[in-house]
Amino acid sequence: MNAEIKEAIRDEALRLGFDAVGFAPPRLAQEARAHLVEFLARGYHGDMGWLAARADERSDPQTLWPEARSVVVLGLNYAPEEDPLPALRRRERGVVSVYAQGRDYHDVIKARLKALAHWIDGRWPGALKLFVDTAPVMEKPLAAAAGLGWQGKHTNLVSRDFGSWLFLGEIYLALELPPDPAETDHCGACRRCLDVCPTAAFPAPYRLDARRCISYLTIEHKGHIDAELRPLIGNRIYGCDDCLAVCPWNKFARATPEPGFRPRTALAAPRLAELARLDDAGFRALFSGSPVKRIGRDRFLRNVLIAIGNSGDAALLPAAEARLDDASALVRAMAAWALQRLAAAPAAAAHRTARLAREENAAVRAEWHAGDKHGNRGLPTGGNHSYLQADEAEGS
Ligand code: B12
Ligand code: SF4
Numbered sequence: 001m002n003a004e005i006k007e008a009i010r011d012e013a014l015r016l017g018f019d020a021v022g023f024a025p026p027r028l029a030q031e032a033r034a035h036l037v038e039f040l041a042r043g044y045h046g047d048m049g050w051l052a053a054r055a056d057e058r059s060d061p062q063t064l065w066p067e068a069r070s071v072v073v074l075g076l077n078y079a080p081e082e083d084p085l086p087a088l089r090r091r092e093r094g095v096v097s098v099y100a101q102g103r104d105y106h107d108v109i110k111a112r113l114k115a116l117a118h119w120i121d122g123r124w125p126g127a128l129k130l131f132v133d134t135a136p137v138m139e140k141p142l143a144a145a146a147g148l149g150w151q152g153k154h155t156n157l158v159s160r161d162f163g164s165w166l167f168l169g170e171i172y173l174a175l176e177l178p179p180d181p182a183e184t185d186h187c188g189a190c191r192r193c194l195d196v197c198p199t200a201a202f203p204a205p206y207r208l209d210a211r212r213c214i215s216y217l218t219i220e221h222k223g224h225i226d227a228e229l230r231p232l233i234g235n236r237i238y239g240c241d242d243c244l245a246v247c248p249w250n251k252f253a254r255a256t257p258e259p260g261f262r263p264r265t266a267l268a269a270p271r272l273a274e275l276a277r278l279d280d281a282g283f284r285a286l287f288s289g290s291p292v293k294r295i296g297r298d299r300f301l302r303n304v305l306i307a308i309g310n311s312g313d314a315a316l317l318p319a320a321e322a323r324l325d326d327a328s329a330l331v332r333a334m335a336a337w338a339l340q341r342l343a344a345a346p347a348a349a350a351h352r353t354a355r356l357a358r359e360e361n362a363a364v365r366a367e368w369h370a371g372d373k374h375g376n377r378g379l380p381t382g383g384n385h386s387y388l389q390a391d392e393a394e395g396s
C-alpha cells in the first residue's frame with residue numbers, strides 16, 4: 001500500500017511540473033553530520049552564522065521535526081539554453097549567475113511544493129512540512145539519499161539527467177514511505193570543477209571553503225571583500241556558475257521549459273555603467289521578484305564596482321568616479337578601488353588627495369591609502385578558463 005502511495009505522489013509531483021522526485025528516510029548518514037561539523041569547525045562558513053546556529057537540526061530531519069517518517073525530495077530543472085561561461089569575456093557587462101537571471105526560485109518551487117502538499121493532505125491527511133532553502137535542512141545529502149543524484153566534487157548535487165542544474169526542495173511527511181535507492185558517485189577521475197574555480201575555493205575534492213567562493217562573496221558576505229580576492233571575481237556580480245558549467249554530466253541536461261527561469265532581458269548581460277547608476281528605488285524596481293533584490297542596493301553596487309575595477313576599460317572610469325561620494329561606505333570603498341585600477345596615476349592622485357581631506361570612514365580611507373601604495377595593480381584573469389587566457393595573450 002505504501003509503495004502505491006509513493007508512486008501516486010511521484011506521479012502528482014511530475015504532473016505539477018517537478019522534474020525529479022525521490023524518497024529518503026528521515027535520517028541522514030553519519031558522514032553528513034560529521035562533514036557539517038568539520039565544515040563549521042574549519043570556519044568554512046565565514047559569516048553565515050545561521051549555518052552553525054542549528055547544526056543539530058540541520059543534520060538530522062527528526063531533530064528538526066520529530067514526527068518526520070519520510071522525506072519527499074523534489075528537483076526543478078533550471079538548465080540554461082546557452083553555456084554561461086563566454087559572458088565572462090564581455091568585461092563591460094556584468095554576469096549574474098544562471099540561477100538568479102529569472103524569477104526567484106524560492107517562489108517558483110514553494111508554490112509547487114504547496115500544491116503537492118495540499119494534494120497529499122487531501123488524500124492521506126496527516127502532518128507535513130515543506131522546505132526550500134528556508135529551514136535548517138541539508139538538502140544535498142537528502143537528495144542523494146533519495147536517488148536524485150550524488151554530491152559531486154564541487155559539493156553540489158549532480159544528476160544523470162539534469163547535470164548540475166537542479167534546484168531542490170523537500171516535504172517532510174509523518175507518513176512512513178519506503179525510501180528509493182541512494183545514488184552513487186559518478187565523478188570518477190574527473191576534476192574539472194576543482195580546476196576551473198577562479199578563487200581556488202576547494203581545499204580538497206568535496207570540500208568547499210565558502211569564504212573564498214564568489215557565490216558567498218557576492219551574495220552572502222555583507223562587508224568589504226578582501227583585496228586579494230577582488231581581481232579573481234572578474235565580472236561576476238551575483239553568484240558564480242563556473243564549477244557547475246564545466247561538469248561533463250551537463251551534456252544530458254535540456255534547457256528548462258519553466259518560463260519563470262528564462263533570463264530577464266535586463267539581467268542577461270547588463271551593462272556595468274548602467275548598473276553603477278542605480279539608486280535604491282531603481283535597484284528595487286529592476287530586481288523586483290528576483291533573488292538579487294535580497295542583497296540590497298549597496299552590496300550589489302559593491303559587486304558592480306569590483307567588476308568595473310576588473311574591466312580594464314577606461315571608458316568605465318566615469319561610472320566609478322560618480323560613486324566616489326556615495327552615501328554608502330561599502331560603495332565608496334569599491335569606487336575608490338576601481339578608480340585607482342582604471343585611472344592614470346596623476347588623476348588617481350588628485351582624487352585621493354581630495355577624498356582623504358574629507359573622508360572619515362576608516363575602510364574607505366584604507367582603500368585610498370592602499371591605492372597610493374600599490375598604484376594600478378594590473379589586469380585580472382578572473383578565472384581559470386583557457387579561452388580567457390588565450391584572448392588575453394592576443395591582447396583582445
Ligand atoms: C550555505 C549554502 C551555500 C554556501 C555554501 C555552499 C556549500 N557548498 O556548502 C554558498 C553561499 C557558497 C553557496 C553557493 C552556491 N549555492 Co548554495 N546553498 C547553501 C545551503 C543553504 C546550505 C548548504 C550546506 O548545508 N552547506 C554546508 C556543507 C557542510 O554542506 P555540503 O555542501 O552539503 O557539504 C558536503 C560535502 O562537503 C560532503 N563532503 C565533505 N567531505 C567529503 C568527502 C567525501 C569523500 C565525500 C563523498 C563528501 C564529502 O559532505 C558534506 C555534507 O554532506 C543550500 C540549501 C540547503 N538548505 O541545503 C544551498 C544550495 C546548496 N545552493 C545551491 C546553489 C544553486 C548554489 C550555487 C550554484 C549558486 C550560484 N550559482 O552562485 C553556488 C554553488 C557553489 C558551490 N560550489 O557549492 C543549491 C544547490 C542545488 C544542487 N543541485 O546541489 C542549494 C541546494 C539550494 C537549493 N534549494 O536548490 N550555497
Ligand atoms: S561557485 Fe565559482 S567561486 Fe564558488 S566554488 Fe564554484 S567555481 Fe569556485
Ligand code: SF4
Pocket residue numbers: 152153154158186187188190191192193194246247248249
Ligand atoms: S565536474 Fe567532474 S568532478 Fe566536478 S562534479 Fe562534475 S563530474 Fe564530478
